[in-house]
Amino acid sequence: xxxxxxxxxxxxxxxxxxxxxxxxxxxxxxxxxxxxxxxxxxxxxxxxxxxxxxxxxxxxxxxxxxxxxxxxxxxxxxxxxxxxxxxxxxxxxxxxxxxxxxxxxxxxxxxxxxxxxxxxxxxxxxxxxxxxxxxxxxxxxxxxxxxxxxxxxxxxxxxxxxxxxxxxxxxxxxxxxxxxxxxxxxxxxxxxxxxxxxxxxxxxxxxxxxxxxxxxxxxxxxxxxxxxxxxxxxxxxxxxxxxxxxxxxxxxxxxxxxxxxxxxxxxxxxxxxxxxxxxxxxxxxxxxxxxxxxxxxxxxxxxxxxxxxxxxxxxxxxxxxxxxxxxxxxxxxxxxxxxxxxxxxxxxxxxxxxxxxxxxxxxxxxxxxxxxxxxxxxxxxxxxxxxxxxxxxxxxxxxxxxxxxxxxxxxxxxxxxxxxxx
Amino acid sequence: xxxxxxxxxxxxxxxxxxxxxxxxxxxxxxxxxxxxxxxxxxxxxxxxxxxxxxxxxxxxxxxxxxxxxxxxxxxxxxxxxxxxxxxxxxxxxxxxxxxxxxxxxxxxxxxxxxxxxxxxxxxxxxxxxxxxxxxxxxxxxxxxxxxxxxxxxxxxxxxxxxxxxxxxxxxxxxxxxxxxxxxxxxxxxxxxxxxxxxxxxxxxxxxxxxxxxxxxxxxxxxxxxxxxxxxxxxxxxxxxxxxxxxxxxxxxxxxxxxxxxxxxxxxxxxxxxxxxxxxxxxxxxxxxxxxxxxxxxxxxxxxxxxxxxxxxx
Numbered sequence: 001x002x003x004x005x006x007x008x009x010x011x012x013x014x015x016x017x018x019x020x021x022x023x024x025x026x027x028x029x030x031x032x033x034x035x036x037x038x039x040x041x042x043x044x045x046x047x048x049x050x051x052x053x054x055x056x057x058x059x060x061x062x063x064x065x066x067x068x069x070x071x072x073x074x075x076x077x078x079x080x081x082x083x084x085x086x087x088x089x090x091x092x093x094x095x096x097x098x099x100x101x102x103x104x105x106x107x108x109x110x111x112x113x114x115x116x117x118x119x120x121x122x123x124x125x126x127x128x129x130x131x132x133x134x135x136x137x138x139x140x141x142x143x144x145x146x147x148x149x150x151x152x153x154x155x156x157x158x159x160x161x162x163x164x165x166x167x168x169x170x171x172x173x174x175x176x177x178x179x180x181x182x183x184x185x186x187x188x189x190x191x192x193x194x195x196x197x198x199x200x201x202x203x204x205x206x207x208x209x210x211x212x213x214x215x216x217x218x219x220x221x222x223x224x225x226x227x228x229x230x231x232x233x234x235x236x237x238x239x240x241x242x243x244x245x246x247x248x249x250x251x252x253x254x255x256x257x258x259x260x261x262x263x264x265x266x267x268x269x270x271x272x273x274x275x276x277x278x279x280x281x282x283x284x285x286x287x288x289x290x291x292x293x294x295x296x297x298x299x300x301x302x303x304x305x306x307x308x309x310x311x312x313x314x315x316x317x318x319x320x321x322x323x324x325x326x327x328x329x330x331x332x333x334x335x336x337x338x339x340x341x342x343x344x345x346x347x348x349x350x351x352x353x354x355x356x357x358x359x360x361x362x363x364x365x366x367x368x369x370x371x372x373x374x375x376x377x378x379x380x381x382x383x384x385x386x387x388x389x390x391x392x393x394x395x396x397x398x399x400x401x402x403x404x405x406x407x408x409x410x411x412x413x414x415x416x417x418x419x420x421x422x
Numbered sequence: 423x424x425x426x427x428x429x430x431x432x433x434x435x436x437x438x439x440x441x442x443x444x445x446x447x448x449x450x451x452x453x454x455x456x457x458x459x460x461x462x463x464x465x466x467x468x469x470x471x472x473x474x475x476x477x478x479x480x481x482x483x484x485x486x487x488x489x490x491x492x493x494x495x496x497x498x499x500x501x502x503x504x505x506x507x508x509x510x511x512x513x514x515x516x517x518x519x520x521x522x523x524x525x526x527x528x529x530x531x532x533x534x535x536x537x538x539x540x541x542x543x544x545x546x547x548x549x550x551x552x553x554x555x556x557x558x559x560x561x562x563x564x565x566x567x568x569x570x571x572x573x574x575x576x577x578x579x580x581x582x583x584x585x586x587x588x589x590x591x592x593x594x595x596x597x598x599x600x601x602x603x604x605x606x607x608x609x610x611x612x613x614x615x616x617x618x619x620x621x622x623x624x625x626x627x628x629x630x631x632x633x634x635x636x637x638x639x640x641x642x643x644x645x646x647x648x649x650x651x652x653x654x655x656x657x658x659x660x661x662x663x664x665x666x667x668x669x670x671x672x673x674x675x676x677x678x679x680x681x682x683x684x685x686x687x688x689x690x691x692x693x694x695x696x697x698x699x700x701x702x703x704x705x706x707x708x709x710x711x712x713x714x715x716x717x718x719x720x721x722x723x724x725x726x727x728x729x730x731x732x733x734x735x
Contacts, residue, residue, distance in 0.1 A: 036438035
């Protein structure tokens with residue numbers, strides 16, 4: 001008789017029966033395991049979404065000193081104490097001024113600061129999403145949004161896009177399909193300007209049309225707008241939130257303007273939604289750090305923002321161009337990209353014989369990291385041939401060397417694919 | 423107080439697992455009073471090793487399991503734990519190990535190895551397909567020299583073969599195609615001067631395949647220890663594990679991975695530096711044997727020191 005495994009010592013997670021269904025369904029990824037080599041100095045990473053914080057780093061000591069020297073007798077004035085859940089008042093004021101540059105009119109009391117825009121995504125999932133609810137997105141779309149919404153066990157359905165962003169007719173068709181199924185989407189999540197990862201911007205012509213379709217179908221819009229300030233060429237397009245102020249939740253962040261490490265983002269939402277987000281935030285963290293909020297507010301009020309943004313745009317444009325040149329020089333012709341007019345990423349599509357997730361091991365062995373395309377799709381079978389490359393963080397030399405290494409990996413892989421096809 | 427350099431981390435894609443193993447080993451060695459330094463694989467490695475009495479090699483993948491760091495220790499005449507370079511080299515490439523085990527009459531899954539170079543330069547893609555047809559599907563396709571199931575794919579149908587081979591060759595220059603043994607997955611640790619078998623551990627996953635996705639998904643893997651086995655099965659897997667380890671020249675400790683199919687157990691892999699983290703298989707088996715992990719790693723160090731003293735080094 002076999003020994004009875006009821007009495008076996010097991011390395012099973014002993015808490016497994018206790019987890020909520022949403023946690024039990026969380027799945028792992030080999031990408032996370034492989035990325036432990038990113039801390040090795042010889043590896044060049046084109047994988048993250050980091051900015052070049054050196055551009056603003058020299059401003060920080062003065063901002064910190066000003067915050068610590070300021071009055072901090074009680075409550076909301078104390079950068080080292082607990083703050084209010086609805087954020088530091090002076091930051092809310094500065095954020096409304098920043099949004100005004102995008103043509104967005106808002107009052108400070110309408111703004112809810114969050115720990116990066118990522119927390120806003122999580123809070124949106126928390127207050128809107130039940131299991132099996134439906135959420136619409138572009139595809140590819142921001143991986144952090146997929147993670148935030150999927151942790152609430154929603155079904156994510158992609159609406160087709162083209163070079164001008166979301167296709168209005170496709171949105172109409174999708175909504176008609178849903179109506180036919182007797183279903184209604186909770187909201188549509190969009191990164192309309194320099195979408196992560198594709199870099200595509202929803203055209204100015206389509207914006208009112210998309211909003212009109214959403215309004216007609218009572219579809220709530222979540223506009224995630226991290227990159228609008230990082231436009232280095234082309235015409236500005238209006239934020240969706242600047243065109244309407246109902247039926248839309250706007251998410252902003254200082255991660256691309258100031259520092260991702262400060263974790264300062266915000267939500268501008270219709271009042272009833274803001275109230276629920278605030279309650280959800282209270283439960284999540286009581287308050288965002290008053291210290292970092294005050295440092296950020298001091299920076300925004302310092303008079304250096306536009307000057308620094310000009311530098312950000314200049315530096316990132318050079319790096320984008322360097323990456324595009326390196327793509328031409330080192331990659332096979334079949335590698336394609338669409339040159340974005342802003343943002344942080346190139347989205348590169350390779351021949352269909354290549355699987356960028358499978359290729360990641362070889363790339364990391366060669367000291368170069370990227371994010372495989374599958375990470376950005378709700379269906380894991382999509383995006384196999386694409387990769388996202390970050391140009392905002394690496395130096396020009398690192399971009400050239402990194403692209404040289406990656407190009408060699410891609411060429412090697414293509415040769416192998418051809419050999420196997422024979 | 424013995425100065426021990428625990429070598430962990432490294433350049434391989436198994437870095438994450440090695441950091442966990444190294445931390446667990448270092449903590450245990452500190453508990454029993456050793457002077458422990460945790461070191462990584464970089465340009466300072468040799469200097470760090472020179473400042474130590476013993477190197478405890480807790481590296482997974484290249485450098486640690488292919489004999490590279492062991493060769494440095496040999497050149498320095500530094501005492502180190504685990505198997506000698508030749509055994510590491512042999513075990514690190516599953517194709518070489520399989521050949522040695524086959525020659526010794528130890529059961530393995532039928533399979534064959536081809537190099538990327540042969541596929542690229544010698545038209546060996548056709549040979550792959552013919553051989554795959556001979557072995558039949560489902561077919562396990564994996565890099566010959568890689569651990570942690572990285573690059574392992576089960577090709578269910580002939581049309582899956584090319585993609586699976588591409589994936590495997592992304593993790594090494596040689597690909598191993600092996601018959602899928604439908605059955606149970608089992609690991610047996612061996613340890614000590616006479617390579618005594620530890621209690622077998624059965625690995626259960628929802629998909630039936632212990633691949634990297636299962637390893638990385640919280641709660642997706644159950645390790646059952648002791649594995650539910652009949653006395654005959656237990657005797658057989660113990661014997662096979664010890665025979666495999668001895669055949670390949672294992673020293674101090676190792677883990678022998680097997681599957682038990684309709685025709686009995688077959689050896690898939692012998693790991694000369696298996697995972698030693700708090701949630702790894704070997705520490706689980708050690709705990710089942712009522713030996714503390716502190717004593718287990720302490721004994722490994724003592725064995726290495728004794729070996730050096732005996733050799734007059």
